[in-house]
Amino acid sequence: GAVVSQHPSRVICKSGTSVKIECRSLDFQATTMFWYRQFPKQSLMLMATSNEGSKATYEQGVEKDKFLINHASLTLSTLTVTSAHPEDSSFYICSATDRLTEAFFGQGTRLTVV
Amino acid sequence: KNEVEQSPQNLTAQEGEFITINCSYSVGISALHWLQQHPGGGIVSLFMLSSGKKKHGRLIATINIQEKHSSLHITASHPRDSAVYICAAETSGSRLTFGEGTQLTVNP
Numbered sequence: 001g002a003v004v005s006q007h008p009s010r011v012i013c014k015s016g017t018s019v020k021i022e023c024r025s026l027d028f029q030a031t032t033m034f035w036y037r038q039f040p041k042q043s044l045m046l047m048a049t050s051n052e053g054s055k056a057t058y059e060q061g062v063e064k065d066k067f068l069i070n071h072a073s074l075t076l077s078t079l080t081v082t083s084a085h086p087e088d089s090s091f092y093i094c095s096a097t098d099r100l101t102e103a104f105f106g107q108g109t110r111l112t113v114v
Numbered sequence: 115k116n117e118v119e120q121s122p123q124n125l126t127a128q129e130g131e132f133i134t135i136n137c138s139y140s141v142g143i144s145a146l147h148w149l150q151q152h153p154g155g156g157i158v159s160l161f162m163l164s165s166g167k168k169k170h171g172r173l174i175a176t177i178n179i180q181e182k183h184s185s186l187h188i189t190a191s192h193p194r195d196s197a198v199y200i201c202a203a204e205t206s207g208s209r210l211t212f213g214e215g216t217q218l219t220v221n222p
Contacts, residue, residue, distance in 0.1 A: 032208055038155075043200070043212045091155050097208050102147065102162040108155040 006106025023094035030096035137201035
């Protein structure tokens with residue numbers, strides 16, 4: 001089946017620094033990629049939707065200046081957490097779709113901000 | 115009230131038992147997804163369905179569009195089936211709204 005690769009799988013960073021998370025579709029062209037966040041014991045929450053070549057659409061309550069999303073090609077989207085704070089510590093996961101088939105999920109990134 | 119609700123929240127079964135997880139949704143959907151999330155967090159898509167029934171190995175998913183209800187069944191459950199099972203309603207623009215998940219533990 002289709003593969004979505006997300007990197008890194010785990011990252012620890014200092015408060016105030018920025019962290020970039022990559023999401024790549026390896027064998028299909030992802031016209032749309034989604035970024036989700038999951039806090040412990042809670043369900044996945046959609047943060048933003050990104051379509052290749054256009055600006056991301058952010059969900060209510062998600063700061064676009066803090067969570068920078070770039071979807072510059074059909075196979076790569078990046079999420080940058082800027083000026084990270086401990087409350088940004090969470091599990092971030094992407095999914096990608098070519099809109100013809102189901103969405104495929106990355107492995108997720110566990111971010112810890114210390 | 116959540117747009118997607120799952121039951122039960124937690125389920126413990128003995129190996130070999132038949133398992134059912136239920137999902138009800140209140141929004142109009144283009145498809146209903148069943149996902150499996152392992153302890154490390156990785157998510158695997160099990161099914162995407164918009165009508166009827168799908169079967170893959172020991173897993174069966176059904177959906178009743180009129181009643182806005184879907185079920186995931188696992189036959190002959192095995193400890194390796196232990197995971198969180200999540201249903202998600204796909205709405206316009208391929209957006210997914212997730213249920214809170216069902217933690218399944220299958221004991222040997």
